[in-house]
Amino acid sequence: MESKIILITGATNGIGKAAAKELAKQGHTVIVHGRNKDKTLRVLEEIKAETGNANIDILLGDLFLLSDVKKMADDVKKKYQKLDVLINNAGGTMGKVREATDEGFEKTIVLNLLSPFLLTQSLLPLLSNAPSARIINVSSEMHKFGGKPFFHDFQLEKNYDSVRAYGLSKLYLIWISRHLSAELKPKNITVNTVHPGVSNTNFGLDADRGFFTNLVGKLLMRFSLTAEQGAASLIYLASSDDVEHVTGLYYGPKKKPAEPSDRYYSIENENRVWGYCSQIVAPYMDT
Template identity: 45%
Template sequence: MESKIILITGASDGIGKETAKTLAKQGHTILMHGRNPEKTKSAYEEVKAESGNNKIEYLTADFLSLAEIRKFADKIKEKHDHLDVLINNAGAQFTNKRETTVEGHEKTMTINVFTPHLLTELLLPLLEKSQSARVVTVSSGAHKMSGKPDLSDIELKNKYSMAKAYGISKLYVIWIMRHFVKEMQKRGINNIAFYTVHPGSAQTSLGRESTGALGTRIIYFLWKVMMNSVAEGAAPSIKAAVSPELEGVTGKYYGLKGEEKPSEKYYTPENEQKVWDYSMNVIKPYL
């Protein structure tokens, strides 16, 4: 397999770290992102040791800050002249109290929707320089349980709940990445494929922010025994990132058993455009 330069966000633990390990063992150059410097360095050292691959780097950034994402992308551009694969793996659930970032945006929407949208836009110049680039974005089966989206209140200033914010953010990011396919056609960019994936219910630290309450922790503990392994959860991301059989394919959604269909219950081209336009308006100051 031809060696690729692959950036994986949220790679300091869970599915992101497992994805990094597997791809590093295949001989690719791996750029690992994490939020916490100590944790990210530790994950980097673990991946390097287990894979025997010296082509591993790590970078840190807080993806709840859109301004910091711009600086993060600039660092990658300084060190690399192209990028073959971007895996938008970083994501989070928060609490049942609605919280905003320093830039004034709801946290769940920021890290699950605006961040992958912004980072993808910022790294398009590097992806364009690849012979055949891919953008893989991790969504969730929870998008099917989001309920009807209120596109006049995308950041859930009204009727917020942790479950709704998470589910609907994972629906919106599918629409955003689907729209990127159309945008590439408009912009005359023909070498970048877009995929969204879901890991099933994998044993990760995704719910670290949302499991503060005792009742929620008990439910999470009981649910955890039914979850897939992290390796199983990482498989769709790995397949979408490097599988030769996907060459020339774009706009697809993959799960543990291969290609799946995301929920179309609330999808219309108009709704997709509204979410895209809203997100573009949020990220525009950082482009």
């Protein structure tokens, strides 16, 4: 198998870390993204020691901040001439009270939607330099439970609820992935989304979503997949020759394509979300 350069966001824990280890085992150069320097360095050493692969690198940045995402993209561009695979895996759900970042964005929407959008757009020149490249966006079946989109209130200033914010951010991620997939077809860059399956990770553990939701989350985790099982479709889409030209699909766990909800989908809605993301990230893009 040809060795690839693969960047995985949120690779310091859970599904991202499991994917990073397996892809390192396969001999690829893996760039482990994390927000905490000490933790990311520990994971780097752990992956090197467990896989015997010395070609592991780190990339630091807080995905709550678009200014950090811009810096991350600049750091990658300084060091690498091409990127074969970008896995936008980092994500999370927030608490029952809406929180905004210092840049003024609701935390769930910026982490799960705007940051991967900006990182992808900023790294397109590097992805285009690879003979064929792959973008994998980690979504969730919870995209079916966010309810009706609020196009007049993308930041959920008036309509915040943690399940809604998480569900809508992952729904919009599927729509922008579809949009990008169509745009990039002539360039030999594929774009797919993944629902990893409920997996036993740190997901949601540090968010206070209220007694009932916290309890359901903890119970679900007990009967869930392991992080390694949750990473299976990410690893497959990143490295298998079988999916070299597969694009625009939504994969479930176990490497199987699945059907996302089309309840609120229309090309107009897809374009609205695309337009909104493009407008928000514009000040953080190189001109």
